[in-house]
Amino acid sequence: MEKANWSSLEIEFTIVGLSDYPQLVTTFFVLVLLMYLVILLGNGVLILVTVLDSRLHTPMYFFLGNLSILDICYTTSSVPLILDNFLRPQKPISFSACVAQMALSFAMAGTECLLLSIMAFDRYVAICSPLRYHVIMREATYIPLAASSWAIGGAASVLHTSLTIRLPFCGDNIINHFTCEMLAVLKLACADISINVIIMGVTNVIFLVVPVLFISISYVFIIATILRIPSVEGKKKAFSTCSAHLTVVVIFYGTVLFMYAKPKSKDSLGEEKQDLSDKLIPFFYGLVTPMLNPIIYSLRNKDVKAAARNLVARKCFSQ
Secondary structure: OOOOEOOHHHOEEEEOOOOOOHHHHHHHHHHHHHHHHHHHHHHHHHHHHHHHOHHHOOHHHHHHHHHHHHHHHHHHOOHHHHHHHHHOOOOEEEHHHHHHHHHHHHHHHHHHHHHHHHHHHHHHHHHHOHHHHHHHOOHHHHHHHHHHHHHHHHHHHHHHHHHHHOOOEOOOOEEOOOOOOHHHHHOOEOOOOHHHHHHHHHHHHHHHHHHHHHHHHHHHHHHHHHHOOOOHHHHHHHHHHHHHHHHHHHHHHHHHHHHHHOOOOOOHHHHHHHHHHHHHHHHHHHHHHHHHHHHHHHHOOHHHHHHHHHHHHHHHHHO
């Protein structure tokens, strides 16, 4: 066994990415670049309309604006590294750069999990207690809720990152992933990582299990309330106020659960394919969900479409 490298600042990692599949590199580079541009454009427009249009200064659109900021930050923390790796396969990355990317990605992902559950609470109050909505979801409530999701996500990232950088690393330090994904980095440590694994399990409960349960319970009450509405038109109107959020939740958590629940292959050829799929699935849910969020909310929301048209008309008129 090689001697562990205790001088973390001198360590360099090598990210494998698609270096084993050179025939896919050009296709994936173009695909990722286009998806990233759509993410920046779509979420950027959503942020602009929610800030500039006073009619959208409500809790729901405040959370939506936060979600768009999250999606831009999350993808920006990893996509430039992915694109650079496509252009220069297996280029070494410094320990500090790897840690920064890992910390930002973890913080943004954790915050998004909590923010989606807060948005479910907002929809629950809007559907189940509409007369008390403006009393419950006032500024003194929804701003601290959003801030707490950012704070908890950031705190969890700092905790995991600080535990990771204390570990010794040795060997070739090759990361079999597209980015400095935390679990992939932990596999390279030359020390006992049981504490890291335990705390990772606890944070999985906080960021995955608890939000999924909370969102599921919220939508049980929401659906029960909608079914009690006598008119068909009333049911459609009530469901339309939460359908976009529900669609985003299904896509986001559905992909995550599929990634962790799919069976492991036993034959060597299957393991090779599975190794590629283990990298591609999180890679795509990290891009597809941020890309679809603004599209889903824009297509299903008349207020957002009207605000976007007004913004474009105002820009054209000013010129």
